[in-house]
Amino acid sequence: MRIIVANDYEAMSKKAAHIIVSQIVLKPNCVLGLATGSTPIDTYKELINLYKMGVIDFSDVTSFNLDEYFGLPKNNPQSYDYFMKANLFNHINIDDEKINIPNGMTDNVVRECAEYEKKIEAAGGIDLQLLGIGRNGHIGFNEPSDHFEPKTHLVQLDEDTIKANSRFFDSIEDVPTKAISMGIGSIMKAKKILLLASGAEKADAIYDTVKGPITPKVPASILQLHPDVTIIVDKEAASRL
Template sequence: MRIICVDNYEQMSKKAANIVASQIILKPNSVLGLATGSTPLGMYKQLIKTYEAGHIDFQEVTTFNLDEYYGLSRDNKQSYYYYMYENFFKHTNIDMRKVNIPNGMAKDINEECCEYEKKIRKSGGIDLQVLGIGRNGHIGFNEPDIKFEATTHMVKLDEQTIKDNSRFFKSIDEVPTSAISMGIKTIMQSRKIILLASGEEKADAVNGAVNGKITPELPASVLQLHPDVTFIVDKEAASKLDLEKIKKDYC
């Protein structure tokens, strides 16, 4: 595990974008696992700038998103398909035929989850997975107590997650209570992982993920077992960490 501590959100976003850009430059047909929410927005903006400057090309890239709300169609402005298209895809030359996001309107959820896993395997697996982290330590929509061996599956969202995500909706009553998410097992099979965290409200989760007991009660703690994972955190998100110890143990 490597910990990169930066001063602020902007620096976190630039560091993350540089890692993703490097992955694409070294392997133009990379398979990327992508995240949504407020945390990776800055990273996507930086990647768009890098693309517009002519430094990277997305044409051969394949993407798999971590999750999607259950019950929201792709044209719903709160769906993660809409988020990805508006905030990233439409600003690059990515081939939309190589974009994969769970179908939140699927009639047969089990079949949808199985097919998503098959697509990941057929692509050769994820080269670089981008993660955020929830206040309760969730990664993707893998909430506390979801078993580590889970692959893509349907999840019931925790009250805290619903509350946190309500800022994107007109009211908390509009927030979906279920989602389709890559499972911990799928995430851990990625060759390389970067986790982004910004803000004091993420400090406990980050500290638990880095220093805590490895347990499904704090899903991100399993990342301690991954052979190539990098946490990119700003000073506020790193405020509960012993940075001197981390430099000695991890960097």
């Protein structure tokens, strides 16, 4: 596990973007696992800037998103499909046919989850998985539990997660209570993992991830067992290390 402490959110975001760019340069047809939420927004902005400068080409890249709210249509401004298009996909030359996001409006969630796993496998697996982390240590939407979920599945969102995400909605009642998420096993199959965290409110989660026991009560702690993990944090998120 490699830990990089950046001065601030901006420096963290640029460092993360450059690691992703290096992956694409090394393997232009790589498979990227992508995350949503506020943490990667500036990383995506930097990727867009580098694309516009001609530094990087996304035309052969395949992407798989970690998760999607269950019950939100793609055109809802709070869906992760909408988020990815607004914050990255609409501004780069990625092939629409190579973008994969769970279908939150599926009428057969078991089938949707199984097919998502098959798509990842058929693509050759994820070369680099980008992660954020929740205050409760969740990665993707894998909430604290009594076990590590192996595959893509339907999640009942934790109360803390719903509260944290309510800032994106008009009211907490509007926040979906369920989501489709890659499982911990799915994430751990990625060849490389890049986790980002910013702000003092993430300091406890980062400490527990890096120095705490490996437990499904802190889902991100499983990353201690992965052979190639880079964690980039700003000084506030690193304050307990």
